[in-house]
Amino acid sequence: MRGWRVFLGRLVRRIWFRAAMFSLAAIALALLAGVLGPFLPDALAVELGQNSVDSILQIIASSMLAVTTFSLTAMVSAYSAATTTATPRATQLLVADPTSQNALSTFIGSFLFSIVGIVALSTGYYTEQGRTVLFFGTLAVIAIIAITLLRWIAHLAQFGRMADVIDRVEQAATRAARAFAARPHLGASPAVPVPTRARAVFADDIGYVTAVDVDRLQRLAESEDLIVHVAAIPGTMADHVRPLAHIEGDLDDDGCRTLRRAFSVDPHRTYEQDPRLGVIALAEIASRALSPSTNDPGTAIEVLGALERVFAVLAAAPDDDDACDRVHAPAPGIRDLIEDGFRPIARDGAGMIEVHVRLQKTLAACAASCPAHADEFARAARAARERADRTLTERSDRALLRTTAREAWMRR
Secondary structure: OHHHHHHHHHHHOOHHHHHHHHHHHHHHHHHHHHHHHHHOOHHHOOOOOHHHHHHHHHHHHHHHHHHHHHHHHHHHHHHHHHHHHOOHHHHHHHHOOHHHHHHHHHHHHHHHHHHHHHHHHHOOOOOHHHHHHHHHHHHHHHHHHHHHHHHHHHHHOOOOOHHHHHHHHHHHHHHHHHHHHHOOOOOEEEOOOOOOOOEEEOOOOOEEEEEEOHHHHHHHHHHHOOEEEEOOOOOOEEOOOOOOEEEEOOOOHHHHHHHHHOEEEEOOOOOOOOHHHHHHHHHHHHHHHOOOOOOOHHHHHHHHHHHHHHHHHOOOOOOOOOOEEEEEEOOOOHHHHHHHHHHHHHHHOOOOHHHHHHHHHHHHHHHHHOHHHHHHHHHHHHHHHHHHHHHOOOHHHHHHHHHHHHHHHHHO
16 A cells, blocks of 8 residues: 555656646646536626637636746756756656646647637637636636736746755655654564575666565565565665565465565665665755865854754654564664765865864754763764864864864763
């Protein structure tokens, strides 16, 4: 069931899906006016300007084509800017932005509505009552276009800007971190040593595992009397060396195909079940900001604030009471998450005292919010401080960093 939810969730975020739904609704509205017309009384065929509906539809058709082209240009520019100034990993979040998808879909749907209406009018498809219905439908479409344009103009003021990209990546990372904190093993039981007799099952394609349907694996294990050891969790590269899973028991080729279908393997990583990707993307934004060509420590400090909020979510208690007993899966290590998020910033900002001061405060705050992993945050703080001591040339900067680190960890 979860596999279907993942599939449908990805489907509705596709830009073509929403545009197709809006287009079908617009075409249905234009044709419905002709269907409803014969069922309406003649008294409704009043003179309300519906004879000018052809001219109105001509205006909508020509203007919506231009607006659609402009919107596509603005969206592609935002994608390019995010890729260049932030990180390419943020592009998939911008593409899935519902406001831009709704705007583009509305403009395309309005264009198709007007085209279908013009063609139907020219063929005599509408009765007098049908033209009245089409007239009121056109007025409704104009109102929708006006509201969408106003929202789209306001949205363009911040769409794809650095702050917007950081917020989007933080939100995606927070959702993944919350899901990881609640179900660190994806609903499976914790990993156990894999017996040497277990059979390895490899993916048909080479790519990243983006989702694992543990419920399907449990059903397969119960029906075939198996124990499944998941080897490739979301974010792992599956190839001919790294198997998807190891199984204890006998399983034929059809069963192996069923097992493979429980793993979604794609060319690129996604955020849904991969908590490390969101943390990596935030760190990439900070690293690019700290490059000598950009030299923007303020953005790196903003990213540290976002990372602090993401790691605070990890303090939630896990809820694996309904864990699948026949499926075992590992969980991403907290040390890996900490290194993914903070080590690139400590490395690329080693010569910037303001970045390292904020880094020490952030790691101390993360240790306070996640006491179970305080030792790992302390280890990362020591490594960052040692790296900065080797790089900072001013004695006063090194003294400030030591004082800040001591005070931050004393307050914890």
